[in-house]
Every structure is written in structure tokens, then in C-alpha cells.
Amino acid sequence: MIRVLIASGNRGKVREFQEMLRDHGVECTDLSAHPNAIAPEETGHTFRANAMLKAMHYATSLRTWALADDSGLSVDVLGGKPGVHSARWAELGNAGKGDADNNALLLQQLDAVPSDQRAARFVCCLALSDPQGRVILRVSDTGPGIPPGILPRLFEPFVTSKPAGTGLGLGLVISAQLVRAMDGSLRAANLPEGGACFVVDLPAALHKTPQE
Numbered sequence: 278m279i280r281v282l283i284a285s286g287n288r289g290k291v292r293e294f295q296e297m298l299r300d301h302g303v304e305c306t307d308l309s310a311h312p313n314a315i316a317p318e319e320t321g322h323t324f325r326a327n328a329m330l331k332a333m334h335y336a337t338s339l340r341t342w343a344l345a346d347d348s349g350l351s352v353d354v355l356g357g358k359p360g361v362h363s364a365r366w367a368e369l370g371n372a373g374k375g376d377a378d379n380n381a382l383l384l385q386q387l388d389a390v391p392s393d394q395r396a397a398r399f400v401c402c403l404a405l406s407d408p409q410g411r412v413i414l415r416v417s418d419t420g421p422g423i424p425p426g427i428l429p430r431l432f433e434p435f436v437t438s439k440p441a442g443t444g445l446g447l448g449l450v451i452s453a454q455l456v457r458a459m460d461g462s463l464r465a466a467n468l469p470e471g472g473a474c475f476v477v478d479l480p481a482a483l484h485k486t487p488q489e
Contacts, residue, residue, distance in 0.1 A: 281405075283307045284335045284345035294344065311339060319361070324348060327361060328404035329412050336406035348401035352383070354390050359383065360400075410480065417474040422467040431465050 281298070283291045283305050291307040298305055308314055317334040321327035324347040331345035349363030359366040359379070367378035372385075387395055405413045423431060423438060430436045432453045437446035449463075456463040461479040468474050 278304050280304045281342045284331050284343050324402040328402045332404040332406035333410045337410040340408045344405050346403045351400050352397040412479045414477040419472045423473045
């Protein structure tokens with residue numbers, strides 16, 4: 278049984294994680310069990326950076342596995358804003374505070390934008406850190422997966438599953454080199470349910486804030 282701290286005080290969010298992980302041998306606790314825990318300052322410029330920052334902070338300070346998230350709304354015509362400031366969008370614009378005011382300000386900013394140009398999406402990033410502060414990032418898809426003949430050589434130069442003339446086969450090679458340069462690892466696998474999965478394992482860098 279693995280014990281993981283859900284780095285959140287949001288009971289609804291904690292309950293969702295507990296339900297998702299219940300049948301996978303994971304025992305979940307949350308920040309209500311650590312009333313004296315000091316929350317980190319969320320100084321990252323992206324959802325991923327803030328999720329990593331929170332996971333690493335709670336994992337190393339409480340000596341436990343920690344799962345953290347950061348999420349918000351990204352609107353195309355606003356250059357991805359409100360982004361990491363979604364929860365305080367109205368407050369930052371001196372237009373009130375809370376969800377209702379956030380929504381009202383956003384609609385006001387989109388007032389002159391045609392409805393077919395109001396593309397937006399809710400973004401959520403998760404980061405899992407071990408007690409030593411190593412952050413594990415996992416990205417998966419629901420596509421056809423990686424061809425079995427290519428998978429063992431995926432991180433070799435000029436190996437690609439793309440049609441001839443559409444790729445050099447260097448992207449993953451460079452990615453793996455960058456991860457190794459940070460004392461981390463990058464690995465890939467096909468999922469039993471279909472699709473491919475890439476996992477990045479990085480060490481903590483607590484002497485500087487992860488920003489992007």
C-alpha cells in the first residue's frame with residue numbers, strides 16, 4: 278500500500294482523487310491532517326510549474342509522496358489568460374473577488390469578441406513528487422501507441438514512426454538528453470488500454486523556484 282498526500286484542502290478535490298485511486302493500492306491523506314503545514318508561494322508562470330512547486334514542497338517538508346495540481350482557464354484571444362491567475366482574476370483587475378466576479382470580468386473582456394472566436398479550455402496539470410522531491414511527470418494519449426518495432430529504439434537518433442519526409446527523429450533524442458542533463462530520466466511505454474505514455478523523472482531543485 279502506497280500512501281500519498283493530496284496537496285489540497287479542497288474537500289471536493291480530495292474526494293475525487295480518493296475515488297480515482299481507491300482501487301489501485303493507494304491510501305490518500307490530505308492537508309487537513311497537517312494543520313501546521315506552511316503553504317508555498319505559487320510563483321510559477323505556468324500550471325505545470327506551480328503543480329511541481331507544490332508537490333515538491335509538501336513531499337520534502339512532510340517526508341511523503343505528494344500529489345499536487347494547478348488548474349485554470351486559458352482563453353485564446355487573451356493570450357492564454359487568465360491562466361495561473363484564474364482564481365484571482367477579478368481581484369488582480371480591481372473588479373471584485375471570487376468566482377462570480379472572475380466570470381463577470383472575463384465576459385466583459387470578451388464582450389467585443391465574436392462568439393466563434395471565444396475558444397477557451399480548462400487546463401489541469403498534476404505533479405507527483407517522492408519524499409526526496411523527485412518530480413514525476415506522466416503524459417499519455419489514447420492514440421494507436423508506439424509501433425513495437427520502434428519502441429526499443431525510440432530514443433535513438435533518426436528513429437521515427439512518422440511517414441518519410443515528415444520528421445527527422447531527433448525530437449525525443451534531444452528531450453532525453455535535456456532530461457539526463459538535469460539528472461533525470463525519460464521513458465516510454467504502450468498502455469494496456471491503448472495509447473502511449475511518457476514518464477519524466479526529475480530531481481528536486483529546491484534552491485530555486487521552478488518557473489517557466
